[in-house]
Amino acid sequence: MAHGLHAQALREEQHRGYSTEEAAELRGVFDAYDVNRSRTLEATELGKLLEDMGQAPKSVSEQQELRAILERILGGSLRPLRFREFLELAKIMESTTIGSGGEQLQEQRLDHRRSSDRMELARRAGLTMADVMQFQEIFAAEATSGSTLSSIELYELLGSRLRLHAAESEREQQVHWAIEKYASSAGSLDFEDFLAIVGDLVDANLATVPSLLGRQHRSTNHFVGNLAALFE
DSSP states (O other): OHHHHHHHHHHHHHTTTOOHHHHHHHHHHHHHHOTTOOSSBOHHHHHHHHHHHTOSOOSHHHHHHHHHHHHHHTTTSOOOBOHHHHHHHHHHHTTOOTTOTTOOHHHHHHHHHHHHHHHHHHHHHTOOHHHHHHHHHHHHHHOTTSSOEEHHHHHHHHHHHHTOOSSOOHHHHHHHHHHHTTOOTTSEEOHHHHHHHHHHHHHTTSOOHHHHHTTOOOOSOSOOTTHHHHTO
16 A cells, blocks of 8 residues: 555656546647657647647736746756656646736636647648648638638638539538538537538548648747747
């Protein structure tokens, strides 16, 4: 029993208080944002993660607060985060309001949950973080009047990239079915629905990621903020 308790204590220390299952989930998020596969989160990668969580610093005081947290975790010198250090940061960020802009912590946790859902969808579809960012730009460019697209609008988006024919064959019908599977009662689809549809189309050999991305390139204007400067 003593040996078992000691082993459990070592696991909790290794996972910074998270369960094995929670640590595995966070590992998936960490790997998804580790775009260059360096096994660390560098400044731009961490900045993108905090942005997606809704916890990127919004003021000078919040930048200073985040810097102090990172210095404490990293022993006084700023450098890319290893996974264990990322777990420690994640535990701290659960109870902080950095980047909230006055929003309630519950809303931040909802944003975090959405981000985690998005990463899970991306993994299922075999997408890299760079792929997700490009798909987000494509979706946002079409959803000019809000954060959703109608079933018709999404079909037109896919049709232009997959060269679907006006006279519907079995392939066109299957794309329609993939869209309707996720459409709400109002017929609208958000970005998470779009990612799920992409995954289904790829799995069914109706599309490939390159064919859907076309010639789109990732924008260099994504938020990295002053967070990147912290690591210089």
